[in-house]
Amino acid sequence: MSVSNRNSTPPRAPGAAVEELIAAVWAGRIFAGLCTAAGIYVAAVSLHNILAGQATGVWLLPCATGSLVAVLSICVVFAPAGGAIPRRILGQRALAMTVLAAYAFVLLPLLGFLTGSVLLVLTLAMLYASNRVVVAAGGLAIAFAMWALFAYALVEPLPVGLLWR
Amino acid sequence: MTAETLHKVFGLISPFYIVAGTLAGYLVGLIPGLGPAAGITLLLPLTYYMTPAEALIFYASLYQSAEYSGSITAIAIATPGAPNAAATVLDGFAMNREGKIGKAFAYSLWSAVFASFAGTCGMILLAEPMARLALYFGPSEYAALGIFGLSSVSILSSDYPLRGLLSAILGLMISTVGLDLISGAQRFTFGVPSLFDGLPLVALLTGLFALPEAVVLLTEKHAGLRTGGGNQTVWLRWAEFTAVFPTMLMGTALGFIMGLIPGLAGSVPPWISYNLARLMSRERERFGKGAPGGIVAPEATNAAVMHSTLLPAFSFGIPGTPTSAVILGAMMLAGLTPGPMLFAEHPEIPYAVFVSLFLATAFLWIVGLVATNMWVRILAVPPELLAIGVMLFVVIGSYLPRTDLFDPQLAVVAGIVGYVMKKSHFSAPALVVGFILGPIIETNIRRALLLSGGSIIGVPGALTGILLVLSLVVMAFGVRQSLRR
DSSP states (O other): OOOOOTTSOOOOOTTHHHHHHHHHHHTTHHHHHHHHHHHHHHHHHHHHHHHTTOOHHHHHHHHHHHHHHHHHHHHHHHSOOOOOOOHHHHHHHHHHHHHHHHIIIIIHHHHHHHHHHHHHHHHHHHHHOSSHHHHHHHHHHHHHHHHHHHGGGOOOSOOGGGGGO | OOHHHHHHHHHHOOHHHHHHHHHHHHHHHHSTTTHHHHHHHHHGGGGGGSOHHHHHHHHHHHHHHHHHHHHHHHHHHSOOSSGGGHHHHHHHHHHHHTTOHHHHHHHHHHHHHHHHHHHHHHHHHHHHHHHHHHHTOOHHHHHHHHHHHHHHHHHHTOSSHHHHHHHHHHHHHHTTOEEOTTTOOEESOTTOGGGTTOSOHHHHHIIIIIHHHHHHHHHSOOTTOOOOOOOOOOOOOHHHHHHHHHHHHHHHHHHHHHHHSTTTOSSHHHHHHHHHHHHHOSOGGGTTTTOHHHHHHHHHHHHHHHHHHHHHHHHTSOOSSHHHHHHHHHHHHTTOOOSHHHHHHOTHHHHHHHHHHHHHHHHHHHHHHHHHHHHHHHTTSOHHHHHHHHHHHHHHHHHTTTTOTHHHHHHHHHHHHHHHHHHTTOOHHHHHHHHHHHHHHHHHHHHHHHHTTTOSTTSOOHHHHHHHHHHHHHHHHHHHHHHHO
16 A cells, blocks of 8 residues: 655755755844844843842943844844845855955954955955956055055054954 | 134135045945945044044045045946936936937036035035024933934835834944943943943944945956946036026925935935926936936935035934934044034034035036046956955054954954845944934933933923924834835
């Protein structure tokens, strides 16, 4: 006797979870979810401080805005907006932001502005420029010009000490 | 104004910053997507090297020319430099295709110059009476006005009102980070010394406004950024000028009035002006095919809006648009308190800015006549190079004010958040308006409560009540729009 499996869910295609995550980002659900969490945290901390006897005025606005952010972001979760970006461009932009984050959080503290910027310019020129030589040369010129203009405020090279300032 | 003040006004006018601001504005307006708000935020760190008057003159000149130069790309390559210039594309680019790019530039330039002169006159006439009116506002009226400005900007200037409102309140919420302004208590600093003064304005603004645009510039292929604009004369004959003068006048008046109402300025007024000009015209069928009125109306409106949005910022200390919020931030960075006290304590500074705007308009006109064709050639610079320049500028610009590595790192995080917000229809500009208005609203609410002995019922006067009801109406309208969608 054969058993029909018409009601069972079809197997998920590989990468479906990633697609769903990307769709949720563009629908604003992820950002709204983060806002809900932040709003609840801010409102709860404010309320706790008010109940603990701290001045009400100090925590009034955080408490009110935190609550409002939580409520509105829940509404947004249930009223998503459409929007999509082609996968190829999305990948390129995510990579650009990762490079930028690596520059700010790793290269700048460890290597300083000049060396970090040279590496950033070369990386971005290699990854994105259609005319790599012109973009790399121009970018390096900008980096050196900024370094020359603002060197008095920069601790170079290897300003690891900046991390503990 | 006394003779002594007048003497001080002329002493403060700085031709160098007028020229520098106008040229920087030309450049900012030409880069598609960057816009005046991002351009001013990019250059905010320079405030530390200027006197307050120089800083305001520089940013006002930059704002004025950036609003105009967005139309250059709209006409040359059908890509508006700023969203406000979108209406100019229709007839500007059509006129360009007819081989009359010089004429299209001329209509755009002359209407922007006329509206700028008229707008500056309006500012001079209205600024002090408005500031005097603001003196009658107590803390509760100020707080209510701030709430009204915030709700209007967030709801009316966003395609997704609920998301705009959420962004604005999020901005209010993050403005509470740092030491409390009145008691000095720590709020959400997590023991991090870099957060004691609150989130740094320059890092937050540059990250939210400039970095997302830089990432888009870096990754998008701008096939259209090649143009052979030719070297046509940017000039109007007397008959051509008089033929479009009524449209110019209509666009200017409409823009000036709409700019005074918080939230109504932005990309909407030029479209309203365009449609009105089409209705007024005897040659309606030419609109969209290179009609001069189709360029003149939106451009005059844009220029007039720019001037009148600065009025509430100067007189009340309440911004009506994200760009005027950024200028308000620049005023605070320069150590000035925007609002009626600015006119009471330093009347020479706002008037020096107004007189400088006349000179900046004249310089804008000269540069437009002589060098518009040259500016078009800047579009041939690889966009990836512009993007890298913007990124480096954001990093160094956010680092310099406090020489704290935390700030460029925050700018990068804000850039990523700003990009996600933009693409998922949240409003980074509304967040910035909320962030800047936060301390104003909070301080005034608390002052009002102190004055009323802590009673909320005892606070509202008639004006406070009206403003709060108006805010509720605007918010209800926004929520209704969202639910309909």
